[in-house]
Amino acid sequence: MLVLGIETSCDETAVGIVEDRFTLRANVIASQVELHAPYGGVVPEVAARAHLEALLPTIDHALVEAGCGLSDMDAIAVTSGPGLIGALLVGVSAAKGLALAHDKPLIGVNHLRAHVEVAQLEFGELQPPLAALVVSGGHTSIVALEKVGSGGESGDDGRFRQLGATIDDAAGEAFDKIARFIGLGYPGGPEIDRLARQGDPKAIDFPRAMLHEPGYDMSLSGLKTAVIRYLRRLEAAGTEPDLADVAASFQEAIVDVQVVKTLRAARDEGLERVVLAGGVAANTRLRARFAEACEREGLGLVVPSIPLCTDNGAMVAASGANLLAAGTLADLELGVDPNLPLAG
Amino acid sequence: MLILGIETSTGQSSVALVGTDGVVASASLGVARRHGEFVAPAVQFCLRQAGVGADRVTGVTVGLGPGLYTGLRVGIATAQAFAAARDLPVVGMSGLDVLAFQVRHVRRLIAAVIDARRGELFWALYRAVPGGVQRQTDLRVGTAEQLAAELEATGEECLVIGDGLSRATHELDRVGIETFAAVPDAAHLAELARPRFEREETQRPADLLPIYLRHADAKIGWEARGRMQGGAAT
Ligand SMILES: [Zn+2]
Numbered sequence: 418m419l420v421l422g423i424e425t426s427c428d429e430t431a432v433g434i435v436e437d438r439f440t441l442r443a444n445v446i447a448s449q450v451e452l453h454a455p456y457g458g459v460v461p462e463v464a465a466r467a468h469l470e471a472l473l474p475t476i477d478h479a480l481v482e483a484g485c486g487l488s489d490m491d492a493i494a495v496t497s498g499p500g501l502i503g504a505l506l507v508g509v510s511a512a513k514g515l516a517l518a519h520d521k522p523l524i525g526v527n528h529l530r531a532h533v534e535v536a537q538l539e540f541g542e543l544q545p546p547l548a549a550l551v552v553s554g555g556h557t558s559i560v561a562l563e564k565v566g567s568g569g570e571s572g573d574d575g576r577f578r579q580l581g582a583t584i585d586d587a588a589g590e591a592f593d594k595i596a597r598f599i600g601l602g603y604p605g606g607p608e609i610d611r612l613a614r615q616g617d618p619k620a621i622d623f624p625r626a627m628l629h630e631p632g633y634d635m636s637l638s639g640l641k642t643a644v645i646r647y648l649r650r651l652e653a654a655g656t657e658p659d660l661a662d663v664a665a666s667f668q669e670a671i672v673d674v675q676v677v678k679t680l681r682a683a684r685d686e687g688l689e690r691v692v693l694a695g696g697v698a699a700n701t702r703l704r705a706r707f708a709e710a711c712e713r714e715g716l717g718l719v720v721p722s723i724p725l726c727t728d729n730g731a732m733v734a735a736s737g738a739n740l741l742a743a744g745t746l747a748d749l750e751l752g753v754d755p756n757l758p759l760a761g
Numbered sequence: 762m763l764i765l766g767i768e769t770s771t772g773q774s775s776v777a778l779v780g781t782d783g784v785v786a787s788a789s790l791g792v793a794r795r796h797g798e799f800v801a802p803a804v805q806f807c808l809r810q811a812g813v814g815a816d817r818v819t820g821v822t823v824g825l826g827p828g829l830y831t832g833l834r835v836g837i838a839t840a841q842a843f844a845a846a847r848d849l850p851v852v853g854m855s856g857l858d859v860l861a862f863q864v865r866h867v868r869r870l871i872a873a874v875i876d877a878r879r880g881e882l883f884w885a886l887y888r889a890v891p892g893g894v895q896r897q898t899d900l901r902v903g904t905a906e907q908l909a910a911e912l913e914a915t916g917e918e919c920l921v922i923g924d925g926l927s928r929a930t931h932e933l934d935r936v937g938i939e940t941f942a943a944v945p946d947a948a949h950l951a952e953l954a955r956p957r958f959e960r961e962e963t964q965r966p967a968d969l970l971p972i973y974l975r976h977a978d979a980k981i982g983w984e985a986r987g988r989m990q991g992g993a994a995t
Contacts, residue, residue: 462830462977469834473845473967487846503831506797510835513801514842518815749801 420741421479421490421515422734423472425508426500426528427555428452428459430471432479433730434490438738441538443482444724444731447471454603458593459554465503472511479730488519494737497525497747498757499555505753513749524737525747528728529556529759530577532694534739535725535732543719544690548580548683550675551759552703553695553728554589554604557675558582559633559682560760562692577760580682581633588671588697591637595644595667599660609664610700616665618702621647623670625677633682635674640667672703676710683716690717698726763813764958765804765821765843766951769796769836770828770856770875771924771944776803778811778818779951786810787948796835804839815847820963822954824945825853826972827883827900828875833971841966850963852954855972856945860922861887861894862953863943869918870897872938875945876925877902883974884908884923886915893953902974905929909936 419442424431428450434443449467453459480486495512498505509525516523533549545562552558559581586594589606596605601612623643626636644667651658683691691711697703704720711718725731740746763785766777774796775789786807790799808815823840826833837853844851860873871887871894883902887894901911909932912919921933921940933940957963 460977465830465834466971466973466977469838469841470970472838473841476842476845503834506831507834507838509797510800510838511842514839514844515846517801517804517839518843518846520815749805750798752798 418491418738418741419485419489420492420494420524420734420738421487422526422730422732422737423476423493423495423508423512424528424728424730424733425468425472425504426496426498427504427728428464429728430468430475431728431730432475433732433734434479434483434485435538435731435734435738438735438742439537439541441731443479444729445475445479445482446729447475450604457597457603459501461501461503464501465507468504468507472507487515490519490521492522492524492737492741494524494526494733494740496528496531496733497751498528498754500528500755502753502755505755509751509753513751517749522741522746523749523751524740524745525751526733526736526740527757527759529558531732531736533560533562533692534736535729536692536694536719536721538725538731538735539721540719543692546686546688547690547692548679548686548688549692549694550679550698551694552588552675552697554593555587556695556759557587557635557637558759559679561682561686561688579758579760580686581635581678583635583637585636585638586641588637588675591641591671592697594641598645599648599663606697606700609668610702612661613665613668613702616659616661616663618665618669620659620662621666623647623666625670625673628674628677633678635678637671637674640670668700668702672700672706675703676706680710680714680716684714690719692719694721694726696727699723762955762958763817763819764951764955765818766823766947766954767800767804767821767836767840768824768856768859768945768947768950769800769832770824770826771832772829773944774799774832774836775947776800776807777947777951778807779948779955784948789946796832800835800839804843815843818847818849820850820852820958822852822854822951823969824856824859824950825969826856827877827902827974828856829878830971830973837969837971841969845966850958850961851966851969852957852963853969854950854954855900857883857885857900858894858896859945859950859953860943861896863946863949864920864922864941865889865894867920869920870915872908872912872919872921874908874921874923874926874929880904880928882908882925882929900972900974905932909933909938912936912938
């Protein structure tokens with residue numbers, strides 16, 4: 418059973434092909450990062466234009482990589498939200514064109530769930546009960562996956578339960594803004610990650626908002642403001658900041674909040690393992706701290722390899738394959754939902 | 762020959778299947794701004810009306826604009842993917858050419874106009890020639906005043922056909938130019954494209970791109986983006 422997955426929700430034009438839910442056959446990404454870099458963030462109209470130009474070649478490339486043709490596919494899956502509306506529409510329209518041309522089933526995929534479900538390509542069926550931290554440029558949420566997973570249930574809408582989320586900035590957004598402020602390149606996550614390795618994470622005590630408040634919601638905008646205020650204060654005093662220390666301390670504060678909130682959720686809810694998902698899950702400090710904390714607490718940890726953490730088409734194909742197995746198909750009227758929630 | 766036409770450059774999208782003897786099936790969207798949900802079901806509807814499968818289509822033609830970007834991309838992405846999946850030749854056409862073609866029997870100078878939003882219009886001027894129309898100018902974007910001034914400067918009798926003319930009526934009335942409200946239509950698009958398929962003057966699906974006429978608005982909505990993609994805590 419082959420599923421082709423199309424992802425165009427943000428700044429990567431990506432196509433993946435998955436066989437029998439667990440086997441990755443192709444994963445091709447045409448990145449637009451360089452197009453958006455001069456602006457320090459994703460420009461929606463630029464993204465939509467670039468998706469349209471890149472999509473057909475990316476589909477072709479994925480088919481070649483998988484060694485098959487469109488007529489071999491059992492379904493066409495596509496991200497229908499959340500994301501940038503104009504960008505989403507390019508992928509969804511193309512997916513409908515493919516589905517129409519070969520009379521294949523169409524499947525609408527939730528981008529956030531796909532970030533979690535992609536783990537099945539490297540670790541097999543997800544084993545609930547588990548907590549998933551979905552952390553990226555646009556989203557930062559903790560969800561629980563409770564039901565016994567099986568092919569038949571994977572598409573069940575009640576499968577994910579939202580436990581907590583950022584009430585303001587997403588973690589990746591905070592990384593981008595601070596990177597821009599201290600003159601690093603875009604995207605900010607990898608740049609800060611790199612610089613932070615030369616710094617002391619304990620050098621500056623940046624705030625960890627809501628850390629000791631009950632519940633699993635987070636707030637990251639105060640941290641961002643504190644970093645900016647710290648740098649301005651030094652500048653006013655004529656002191657050169659140690660940017661590696663700033664990066665390391667800022668990153669540590671973000672990571673602390675993610676680790677504490679996720680592990681508290683797992684403990685309170687009786688969840689046995691943690692899945693890290695989304696672009697920020699590529700952060701080396703986040704991965705290391707979760708490894709350490711989960712071991713200490715006796716929790717299992719599932720962390721996809723970096724190319725499967727950042728936006729990709731394989732995750733859409735994997736999630737689409739689960740939906741196909743569950744018989745959850747879309748029709749040709751499938752719309753896009755820029756605000757589609759992870760669970761709810 | 763069975764040509765699938767898709768035209769989404771204005772609020773009123775349309776889809777048509779045109780054979781050698783004319784229109785076989787067509788569907789159009791009256792309500793503006795729902796291209797995303799309209800185009801693919803409309804293609805399916807036309808195929809069913811015609812009683813054929815997708816494998817019977819021999820070519821795809823699509824309106825490239827200028828027009829509303831999001832709608833254009835919906836039409837073009839659908840057309841591209843359909844054609845690529847079936848290995849079909851494609852022909853991209855400007856919706857302005859289609860509008861002018863719709864009044865090809867007029868002897869006057871023809872101005873085809875499409876609403877560009879933000880207080881502006883897209884247009885081009887045409888003249889009837891045997892078998893169709895010929896574009897006389899580049900594709901332009903500007904205000905109704907600029908269009909009226911350009912037409913007045915020709916010193917010729919003109920007919921203005923198009924979409925979004927309500928914002929230009931005052932200016933065009935003032936210089937005594939007749940207007941005719943219309944949108945480019947997929948059936949006319951396919952009819953206009955048919956000779957190109959016959960002469961094999963076709964393109965590959967990946968060559969199809971919208972005619973933008975404007976640079977991308979490079980403003981980052983950080984706040985909007987946070988709201989849009991932030992993990993809604995519900
Ligand atoms: Zn993502």
